[in-house]
Amino acid sequence: MNVKIADLEFEPLLSAEVIQTRVKEIAAKINTDYKDKTPIFVGVLNGCFMFMADLVKNITVPCETAFTKLSSYHGSTTSTRHIQNDLDLLIDISNRHIILVEDIVDTGNTLDYLVALLQSRGPASITVCALLLKPDAVEFSIEELKHVGFQIANEFVVGYGLDYMELGRNLNGIYKRVSA
Numbered sequence: 001m002n003v004k005i006a007d008l009e010f011e012p013l014l015s016a017e018v019i020q021t022r023v024k025e026i027a028a029k030i031n032t033d034y035k036d037k038t039p040i041f042v043g044v045l046n047g048c049f050m051f052m053a054d055l056v057k058n059i060t061v062p063c064e065t066a067f068t069k070l071s072s073y074h075g076s077t078t079s080t081r082h083i084q085n086d087l088d089l090l091i092d093i094s095n096r097h098i099i100l101v102e103d104i105v106d107t108g109n110t111l112d113y114l115v116a117l118l119q120s121r122g123p124a125s126i127t128v129c130a131l132l133l134k135p136d137a138v139e140f141s142i143e144e145l146k147h148v149g150f151q152i153a154n155e156f157v158v159g160y161g162l163d164y165m166e167l168g169r170n171l172n173g174i175y176k177r178v179s180a
């Protein structure tokens with residue numbers, strides 16, 4: 001069923017069931033890769049919160065969780081280049097294995113900034129796990145991007161943590177904007 005969020009209409013793209021199945025597959029791969037490494041999952045707020053929660057519920061190796069907050073969109077449906085660091089990562093990551101958890105990689109600008117910032121703090125390793133990737137929008141090559149849930153077209157999406165004007169984060173599936 002389509003949903004109306006503020007002034008825009010959205011149609012179903014990925015159901016809650018499809019998302020949960022894929023999240024479990026990603027978790028299984030991480031469980032194998034990070035045996036004996038006690039990784040720190042670092043969620044990038046706000047968009048990551050549902051994905052991060054569902055992902056770590058399926059992690060069986062010892063792990064820590066932490067959050068940082070960046071913003072780049074400021075209420076519109078197109079990316080801005082200015083990244084605001086709203087909440088720095090407040091833990092020591094030196095010699096630790098970091099798994100960055102992102103909702104979506106669009107241009108890659110946000111991740112490029114964040115990976116460089118965290119690399120400067122001397123972690124043992126950094127990999128990135130993103131639920132969504134828009135391959136046609138990516139402008140930065142991010143070699144740390146190891147796990148991608150779904151590749152999607154260059155369309156604006158909401159739900160499962162992602163917002164339009166701060167609305168729609170609570171939807172349990174992902175919806176794409178109906179083209180006018």
Ligand code: 5GP
Binds near residue numbers: 102103107
């Ligand atoms: P990037 O820096 O990769 O261009 O954009 C990253 C951030 O922009 C994402 O973490 C997300 O917050 C926001 N963003 C990018 N594409 C979308 C989209 O289709 N829908 C929503 N709701 N946010 C998006």
Ligand code: MG
Binds near residue numbers: 044045047104
């Ligand atoms: Mg994000």
Ligand code: MG
Binds near residue numbers: 073075163164
């Ligand atoms: Mg947003």
